Amino acid sequence: MKFRRSERLVDMTNYLLENPSQLVPLTFFAERYGSAKSSISEDLTIIKETFEQRGIGLLTTVPGAAGGVKYIVKSNLEEAHSFINEMCDIMTEPNRILPGGYLYMNDILGNPQVMKKVGRLIASIYAEKQIDVIMTVATKGIPIAYAIADYLNVPVVIVRPDNKVTEGPTVSINYISGSSKRIQTMLLSKRSLEVGSKVLVVDDFMKAGGTINGMKSLLDEFNATVAGIAVLIESSDREERLVDNYVSLLKLAEVDEREKQIQVTKGNYFDLLK
Amino acid sequence: MKFRRSERLVDMTNYLLENPSQLVPLTFFAERYGSAKSSISEDLTIIKETFEQRGIGLLTTVPGAAGGVKYIVKSNLEEAHSFINEMCDIMTEPNRILPGGYLYMNDILGNPQVMKKVGRLIASIYAEKQIDVIMTVATKGIPIAYAIADYLNVPVVIVRPDNKVTEGPTVSINYISGSSKRIQTMLLSKRSLEVGSKVLVVDDFMKAGGTINGMKSLLDEFNATVAGIAVLIESSDREERLVDNYVSLLKLAEVDEREKQIQVTKGNYFDLLK
Numbered sequence: 268m269k270f271r272r273s274e275r276l277v278d279m280t281n282y283l284l285e286n287p288s289q290l291v292p293l294t295f296f297a298e299r300y301g302s303a304k305s306s307i308s309e310d311l312t313i314i315k316e317t318f319e320q321r322g323i324g325l326l327t328t329v330p331g332a333a334g335g336v337k338y339i340v341k342s343n344l345e346e347a348h349s350f351i352n353e354m355c356d357i358m359t360e361p362n363r364i365l366p367g368g369y370l371y372m373n374d375i376l377g378n379p380q381v382m383k384k385v386g387r388l389i390a391s392i393y394a395e396k397q398i399d400v401i402m403t404v405a406t407k408g409i410p411i412a413y414a415i416a417d418y419l420n421v422p423v424v425i426v427r428p429d430n431k432v433t434e435g436p437t438v439s440i441n442y443i444s445g446s447s448k449r450i451q452t453m454l455l456s457k458r459s460l461e462v463g464s465k466v467l468v469v470d471d472f473m474k475a476g477g478t479i480n481g482m483k484s485l486l487d488e489f490n491a492t493v494a495g496i497a498v499l500i501e502s503s504d505r506e507e508r509l510v511d512n513y514v515s516l517l518k519l520a521e522v523d524e525r526e527k528q529i530q531v532t533k534g535n536y537f538d539l540l541k
Numbered sequence: 542m543k544f545r546r547s548e549r550l551v552d553m554t555n556y557l558l559e560n561p562s563q564l565v566p567l568t569f570f571a572e573r574y575g576s577a578k579s580s581i582s583e584d585l586t587i588i589k590e591t592f593e594q595r596g597i598g599l600l601t602t603v604p605g606a607a608g609g610v611k612y613i614v615k616s617n618l619e620e621a622h623s624f625i626n627e628m629c630d631i632m633t634e635p636n637r638i639l640p641g642g643y644l645y646m647n648d649i650l651g652n653p654q655v656m657k658k659v660g661r662l663i664a665s666i667y668a669e670k671q672i673d674v675i676m677t678v679a680t681k682g683i684p685i686a687y688a689i690a691d692y693l694n695v696p697v698v699i700v701r702p703d704n705k706v707t708e709g710p711t712v713s714i715n716y717i718s719g720s721s722k723r724i725q726t727m728l729l730s731k732r733s734l735e736v737g738s739k740v741l742v743v744d745d746f747m748k749a750g751g752t753i754n755g756m757k758s759l760l761d762e763f764n765a766t767v768a769g770i771a772v773l774i775e776s777s778d779r780e781e782r783l784v785d786n787y788v789s790l791l792k793l794a795e796v797d798e799r800e801k802q803i804q805v806t807k808g809n810y811f812d813l814l815k
Contacts, residue, residue: 273547274587276547371708379696406683413653
């Protein structure tokens with residue numbers, strides 16, 4: 268069965284988007300459509316140009332027998348600016364303030380379209396680095412971790428505050444919560460992480476950084492290394508920051524419980540694009 | 542700036558896939574590309590045919606001034622069969638057996654490509670029904686809930702076993718765990734679910750169904766209704782089943798700890814396609 272160029276373009280676009288960060292040999296497409304490799308190359312040129320022009324991402328081509336084409340997520344500055352500005356507005360809605368100056372964020376974390384954008388933006392930073400696995404801690408970091416994993420095409424491992432029989436043998440560490448100074452425990456299933464893995468550590472919110480520091484200690488126990496740290500929101504209260512070299516999309520500058528005012532600005536995301 | 546048909550096809554495919562279950566007016570595309578509506582209609586016919594032929598999904602067209610085009614996820618039988626067979630093989634690897642006959646599944650739940658397929662298959666069942674929100678319970682149901690939500694384009698709400706300050710006011714219920722017969726608590730943030738919502742209840746594993754029954758009781762408290770129940774795996778131990786009218790992709794028939802043998806068969810998914 269032969270496919271016309273127009274049909275190939277639609278199906279290839281879908282295939283590449285569904286398989287990001289994965290090298291696809293040209294012969295795969297040639298066989299899929301019963302087409303010559305030269306036609307496939309021409310198709311890919313069109314897709315590549317459109318992906319770049321519309322800010323969808325990059326198509327990189329690896330030449331040679333073991334070569335192929337790879338879709339790499341890459342958000343552009345315009346997308347990042349418009350999304351982060353929109354998020355600043357949403358985050359500062361006064362009814363988000365909870366007793367103690369905490370912010371209600373379940374609606375944001377529960378919105379798959381918002382999570383997709385967060386995933387695209389963060390994945391764009393790490394798409395050309397070696398990331399073997401994404402680690403987060405239950406519960407609120409999970410949707411962010413999966414949203415990034417969808418674009419980087421790597422597994423997610425979830426650290427838990429408590430043990431469950433379905434985890435199998437676990438490794439646990441104690442850590443000091445940066446803000447409350449209390450000793451807490453976190454654990455990770457032993458077989459969920461291979462020795463030597465390069466890990467992107469992710470969370471929804473970072474205040475002093477105690478939780479992220481805990482995950483770093485846990486990685487030490489697995490002889491794994493931190494390949495990056497990314498959070499949706501950092502608190503601007505930097506005095507006691509335990510973590511550096513992280514990416515944040517947003518920065519929570521102030522919560523005034525009495526005046527019902529929240530100040531949210533952009534995080535350090537754009538500094539990293541320079 | 543004018544776009545050629547080939548570029549439009551690539552960009553429209555991406556746009557539709559990124560915005561499933563959402564009505565897009567033809568004028569949106571016409572303006573986006575500076576093209577006549579008639580050209581856009583022709584583009585959409587090509588995309589529609591390719592989506593159907595390759596088992597990507599359906600494009601439905603709503604005529605009239607308020608009309609437009611909508612991408613609806615729809616996996617075909619071939620995709621479902623091949624994925625479920627593959628999952629049966631993966632699930633029966635003997636080293637999954639944990640003490641007590643539990644199964645290690647973190648690697649499966651942590652694999653974004655597997656979750657995407659699970660999401661596609663389950664979302665295909667519900668894509669043409671009215672689902673306002675997807676509900677699951679922390680922690681292991683979360684990736685499945687988001688994978689479905691990505692395709693249905695609806696928010697996810699997460700029920701928790703414990704309270705956190707960031708939840709705001711919550712509604713809690715007690716429920717009896719079907720298998721252990723212990724009384725447990727689950728709670729949901731009060732503002733996370735609107736009265737009258739039609740809810741798809743999701744979990745990774747269902748044994749007697751106590752947890753899902755708990756979520757149903759919680760929905761009663763919100764005057765919300767169950768629009769569907771879907772699980773990745775059901776246990777075949779049906780005697781005490783508290784829940785009916787559910788969709789399962791897989792069925793765990795037996796775990797023999799001593800012989801290190803696991804028996805997994807397909808769930809009731811295919812019965813529902815008839």
